[in-house]
Amino acid sequence: MKTKPSSIPQRQPQNILVTGGGGFLGGAIVRRLVQRGDRVASFSRGFYPELETIGVRQICGDLADGGAVDNACRNIDLVYHVAARTGVWGPYDVYFKTNVAGTENILSACRNHHVPRLVYTGSPSVVFNGRDMEGVDERAPYPDHYPAHYPQTKALAEQAVRRATGPDLKTIILRPHLIWGPGDNALVPRIIARAHRLVRVGDGRNRVDTVYIDNAAEAHIQAADRLRENPLLSGKVYFISQDDPVPLWDMVDAILNAGGLPPVRRSVSKRTAWLMGLLLESVYRLLQVSAEPLMTRFVAEELATSHWFDIGAAKRDLGYRPTVGTAEGLRRLAAWLRENK
Numbered sequence: 001m002k003t004k005p006s007s008i009p010q011r012q013p014q015n016i017l018v019t020g021g022g023g024f025l026g027g028a029i030v031r032r033l034v035q036r037g038d039r040v041a042s043f044s045r046g047f048y049p050e051l052e053t054i055g056v057r058q059i060c061g062d063l064a065d066g067g068a069v070d071n072a073c074r075n076i077d078l079v080y081h082v083a084a085r086t087g088v089w090g091p092y093d094v095y096f097k098t099n100v101a102g103t104e105n106i107l108s109a110c111r112n113h114h115v116p117r118l119v120y121t122g123s124p125s126v127v128f129n130g131r132d133m134e135g136v137d138e139r140a141p142y143p144d145h146y147p148a149h150y151p152q153t154k155a156l157a158e159q160a161v162r163r164a165t166g167p168d169l170k171t172i173i174l175r176p177h178l179i180w181g182p183g184d185n186a187l188v189p190r191i192i193a194r195a196h197r198l199v200r201v202g203d204g205r206n207r208v209d210t211v212y213i214d215n216a217a218e219a220h221i222q223a224a225d226r227l228r229e230n231p232l233l234s235g236k237v238y239f240i241s242q243d244d245p246v247p248l249w250d251m252v253d254a255i256l257n258a259g260g261l262p263p264v265r266r267s268v269s270k271r272t273a274w275l276m277g278l279l280l281e282s283v284y285r286l287l288q289v290s291a292e293p294l295m296t297r298f299v300a301e302e303l304a305t306s307h308w309f310d311i312g313a314a315k316r317d318l319g320y321r322p323t324v325g326t327a328e329g330l331r332r333l334a335a336w337l338r339e340n341k
Contacts, residue, residue: 013037017076019063019106020083021056022048024185025121025176028217029080030056043072044083063102066109073109078224081106081161082121084154086186088299089284089292092149099153100160107164114168119224120161122175124209124239124309125151130301132206137310138237148298162235170234172223177241177309180255181213181329182336191252192259192337197294200249200267202304208248209241209308212329215322216240222318230317238314242322242329245308258334270304 016033020026021042027050033040034054041057042048051058061068063083073079085098103120110118127133128151129143142159146152158173165171180187191198211219219240227233253263268276277300280293314320324332 011036013039014077015039015041015075016078016080017041017043017072018080018082019043021058022046022051023082024183024213025179025216025220026080026082027051027183028213029082029220030054032217032221041072041076043069063105064097066105069102069105070109070112073106073113073115076113076115077117079106079110079115079118080121080220080224081118082220084121084123084157086150087292088148088150088296090149090290092153095149095153096156099150100156103157103160107160107169110169111164116168116170117224117227118161118169118171119220119227120158120171120173121220122158122173122237123151123154124175124177124307125302126155126158126175128302128307130305132306134207134306134308135310138239138313147301148296151298158237162237165235170227170231172227172233172235173237174219174223174314175237175239175309176211176216176219177239177307178208178210179213179216180210180333182332183213184333188255188259188333188337191255192261195256195259195261198252198264198266199273200264200303201273201300202267202270204247204249204267206248206304206306207245207308208251208306209239209245210251210326211241212322212324212326214324214329215242218323219314219318219320222320226318233317236313236317238318238320239309239311240314240320241309241311242326243311243315244322244326245306246326248303254330255333258330259337270300273300273304276300 016038018026018030021030022044043059059072085095127140142155161171277295277297284293
């Protein structure tokens with residue numbers, strides 16, 4: 001008896017470029033793409049042996065180098081533009097070259113080589129106005145002023161992506177908030193390294209969104225898949241989170257606990273921290289100190305305010321649901337930290 005052929009179409013592998021494929025989020029996206037059979041290239045400034053072992057083609061280059069970016073986008077079906085200059089301190093031109101000029105280079109290369117789809121990793125900080133943001137959605141406007149170069153340049157890059165969206169380039173912008181989990185090379189190490197110097201800013205009641213790394217990576221995969229199925233989603237922006245806002249300082253204490261460290265005990269008011277940040281920024285600029293100050297105005301505002309978002313649009317349009325809860329994520333983080341001491 002002959003087997004009836006399946007009527008379900010087989011998914012065809014794609015040629016995919018991930019910028020920042022050696023990073024925390026980029027690497028998680030790359031691994032998922034490889035697991036499902038796509039042909040993946042990573043564009044990063046460095047070489048990562050762990051990517052080589054799973055068959056990822058690595059292209060070393062700088063996003064500010066238009067020629068290198070253009071070559072990387074040849075014969076590509078989809079770009080995940082994840083790479084960015086992060087942090088809260090440094091010269092404006094450094095942030096601009098990577099976040100704005102780099103994104104414009106990606107967009108230009110996509111047009112030159114007829115890349116049909118792009119998923120851009122943005123940041124909720126582009127709409128942060130220094131005040132509490134509770135349950136806001138994608139209609140929140142860009143503020144008139146930014147106290148740090150990172151959110152300002154990410155906003156400019158996001159706007160460039162939105163302008164470039166059209167019949168020949170379909171785009172989706174994701175704004176994941178405070179990504180954390182095993183393998184984190186930014187948020188978690190920063191908290192743990194400063195454990196004995198941390199001071200609560202504000203009254204401790206402000207709630208924030210976070211997102212576990214697996215959920216953030218899966219949101220990117222889902223966004224690209226839904227964009228391919230429904231081009232009408234092109235040009236849209238989506239907040240991504242655990243859908244479970246928590247008191248910020250409870251989350252900090254939970255991460256410290258995962259690392260076997262005590263909770264934060266000391267506290268200062270938002271105003272005190274903000275004035276301290278203003279003073280330190282002024283002194284560091286005057287003395288041309290390149291190291292990051294212990295406090296900045298942007299950090300003081302972030303640490304003392306609520307910023308959590310309505311992810312209803314991502315649920316509706318992308319089918320996004322966080323599959324790893326915060327408690328389970330913290331358990332996995334603790335295990336990873338124990339193994340990597």
